[in-house]
Amino acid sequence: SPALGQRRREAAEEEEVDETPQEKKLRLAKQYLEELRQYGESRNQGIPGHILLSLQVQPPDPASIRVLRGHQLPVTCLVISPDDKFIFSASKDGSLIKCKWEVESGKRLCVVPGGKKGTEERHLGHASHVLCMAISSDGKYLATGDRNKLIMIWDAATCKRLHLFTGHRDAVSGLSFRKGTHQLYSASHDRSVKVWNVAENAYMETLFGHQDVITGLDSLSRDCCVTAGGRDGTVRLWKIPEESQLVFCGHQGSIDCIQLINEEHMVSGADDGSIALWGLTKKKPLALARQAHGMRDAQGLQEPYWISAVAALRNSDLVATGSHSGGMKLWKCGEGFRKLEPLGDIPLVGFVNSLKFSAAGDFLVAGVGQEHRLGRWWRLKEAKNSICIIPLKRKAAGPSPEAPDSF
DSSP states (O other): OHHHHHHHHHHHHHHHHHOOHHHHHHHHHHHHHHHHHHHHHHHHSSSOOSBOGGGTEEOOOGGGOEEEEOOSSOEEEEEEOTTSSEEEEEETTSOEEEEEOOTTTOOEEEEEOOOOTTOHHHHOSOSSOEEEEEEOTTSOEEEEEETTSOEEEEETTTTEEEEEEOOOSSOEEEEEEOTTSOEEEEEETTSEEEEEETTTTEEEEEEEOOSSOOOEEEOOSSSEEEEEOBTTOEEEEEETTTTEEEEEEOOSSOEEEEEESSSSEEEEEETTSOEEEEETTOSSOSEEETTTTOEEEETTEEEEOOOOEEEEOTTBSEEEEEOSSSEEEEEEEETTTTEEEEEEEEEOOSEEEEEEEOTTSSEEEEEEESSOTTOOSOOOTTOOOEEEEEEOEESSOOOOTTSTTOO
């Protein structure tokens, strides 16, 4: 009854007054996990589950891969516009390129060249390596982050620079817009996550917790984001309103890339060669593929190829990973996201520094470089600094990933 509900609320409020900060954290974490569980159940009632696209995808013919050139130095990051018509890419040369993905032309619509350090105010572009970028879900704003601690906000339609955000004390390594909003999350080598309101040109807050540089960040519709913490060996889920975090452990090496598959699962890759599949309610990986891209000979020793990029087709069971092993790999998230099953290889020479699926799932774009996006540990001279567009053919017509399960 309403009266009983009121009494329970009052009793709960009284209890809350007496609880310690540690107890409050524990209560909020339990409450969040319960909400996640209920959310998962409500989604499963009467709604088709996650789209099983992996069964339909055919390994592409290498001859069908289109290569777009333009960046002088390694491509470090890219995004696809929400309507799948444009690709934005950036590089260690500080340049930013918008091209029309119509593969016939691959026409460059806009180039913002990189400049010399200290000239950001004058020439309006980056003057150091661009490490990350994000586009808002309405396609209005593009955000780019660089090694020189700066975040630049652009009008995606015109490539005109709108704002310059400062505040991070080291390289900006991850950016993501919250879906359906102009709220931007940023991650940095200064170990912090910051929240910005791009439409209002405003800084909102800073969150701390990682013990090492943050190497990647992603978000979807909820007011939370996930980050990869490099050598601190953790992946973290940041709940912005509560200013709290959940910590996940599972890789042995530096965790260098991360992406959400849906609101309940994510995938990450590390320099120990492993790929981990996570459920947001479990602190350990649901599945772990070790030495996912094989082993390489390093001065007589065998060591795994580093995982340098991961991508997930939203709300499906299809994942792609990149390394510098000579090929990208496609994976199926099987058995209710408890298994990673290899689907096939796509030949590609160089460091795969960024991977993105188109929203419709009909192509995959890779940003390739002669070097890793975060450093110069090796240089692959035979690689071309380029954008590769890989068409994904279906074996049979299937539903779009933006079917009723979309967010």
